[in-house]
Amino acid sequence: MKGKIIQTTGSWYQVLVDGKIIAARLKGKFKLDQFDTTNPIAVGDDVIIEATERHEYVIQEILARHNYIIRQSPRNKHQRHIIASNIDLALLIVTISQPRTSLGFIDRFIAAAASFHIPVKIIINKIDLIKEKEMEQLEYMQIVYNRLGYDVICSSTITNEGIEQIRAALANKTTLVAGHSGVGKSTLLNVLQPELNLKTGKISEKWGKGMHTTTFATMFQLFENTFIIDTPGIKEFMMLQVEPEEVSGYFIDIKQFATNCQFNNCLHQNEPNCAVKDAVENKQIAATRYENYLHIIENIKDINYWERK
Ligand SMILES: Nc1nc2c(ncn2[C@@H]2O[C@H](COP(=O)(O)OP(=O)(O)O)[C@@H](O)[C@H]2O)c(=O)[nH]1
Ligand SMILES: [Mg+2]
Ligand SMILES: [Zn+2]
Structure with missing residues (x-):
């Protein structure tokens, strides 16, 4: 069977x-x-x-397996643990405020998902809370990520905006639902399937904080042929387990221009005749994307440095 x-x-x-x-x-x-x-x-x-x-x-x-999320032990690169497999979609739930999700977090997440060959859709939840002065941030997010080819869905579990679109996006798929604690993941799933009765609000947030040690993922059924993967190992998911020169391969906007750099091992930091830096200046690559890319490679270099000592 x-x-x-x-x-x-x-x-x-x-x-x-x-x-x-x-x-x-x-x-x-x-x-x-x-x-x-x-x-x-x-x-x-x-x-x-x-x-x-x-x-x-x-x-x-x-x-x-058609794909899988793998965690490598920080101490031994050859000790690897598969967290979950056969994931059709990662739904990244973000919020502009309460709590605020940074663009750095989003860029790191979608790069990691690309490294695991998992398509991403971005949900901007709590859209009912958006204030006039936050409209610019909202539009920026929509423009930047739409231009990269990601679906961006605005939603609210209070007004039900976007809920049917999310339901359609999940149908007949196995989806990893991710996002900061408090963005409304459990509430959203409860709205889609009230029988789930997931805990929401303060209690679950408190739990989330002490749970870093377990990396066991679980899966549950939302509808027929539709599954949700819940993993406490989101931090590990976000660790790009690649070398600095591989990172641009997971930034589709940067990758596009990288072939025109003078050096084929260009990291697009301070190298001469860098087509990526030119594209940032010409606004063909969003400045925030480039900054977040630089943070990630610096971060990986740091980790590699301490590992090799
Ligand atoms: N205003 C507003 N609050 C929401 C929305 N969705 C969830 N919340 C609230 O946000 C809090 C955290 O939600 P929860 O589902 O526990 O977040 P999780 O940690 O991502 O699972 C709860 O108090 C929810 O009632 C929304 O669309 N709008
Ligand atoms: Mg929750
Ligand atoms: Zn370059």
Whole structure:
């Protein structure tokens, strides 16, 4: 039988098969060393399970993953853990205020998603709270990210603006829902599916803070054939696990111009004849995008420096 892993707890796996949840174990002689990761199976994996004579279920096979989020141990680059797999979409929920989501956070997130081959849609929630003086920021966000090819949906769980658009965007997909604590992720999911009854507001925020140690993702069904992945490992997701010279590959606007730089290893910092810097000056690349790109490469250089010491 074919099923999908929705939760992993020790050596037991919860597998969704035809709308039913079945507990299964790995087949005894399953070769752990066929992957170079600390976990052989992750949430989102499509698997083949089989009943044994003792009426237990065992996982026989993992079907090929079309993408996955992986975390590498900060101490050992070869220790890698798959957080979740087969993700069709990442929904990044942001807010202009209460709390404010920075453009740096957005750029880091979409670059990381690109590195994992996950498409992104941006939701600007709490649009009912927007003040006149915040309109400019709102428009800037819409223009910059639309121009990059991302859908930007404004929403409110109070007026229901954008809710049907979000529902349509999620249909028949497995979606990772991400964003700062307090932006309204749980509220939004409850509006889409009241049966979920997720905790919202202060209590869940408090929980979120102490939960950095666990990186177990879980998956739940929103509608038929529509799943949500919830992972506490968002910080790790945001860590771009690449070298500085690879970062521009995940900034589609910068990548476009990078081929015209004089040096093919140009980091677009202070190198001469840099087509990216020219494009920033000519406003073909948004200044905030370029600044955030520079922050990310500096940050990666820092991490690499301390690792190599
Ligand atoms: N004004 C306004 N408040 C919202 C909206 N969506 C959620 N909230 C409130 O924001 C707070 C945090 O929401 P919650 O769903 O717990 O955020 P989460 O941490 O991202 O899951 C709660 O008090 C919600 O009632 C919205 O669209 N407009
Ligand atoms: Mg929540
Ligand atoms: Zn350059």
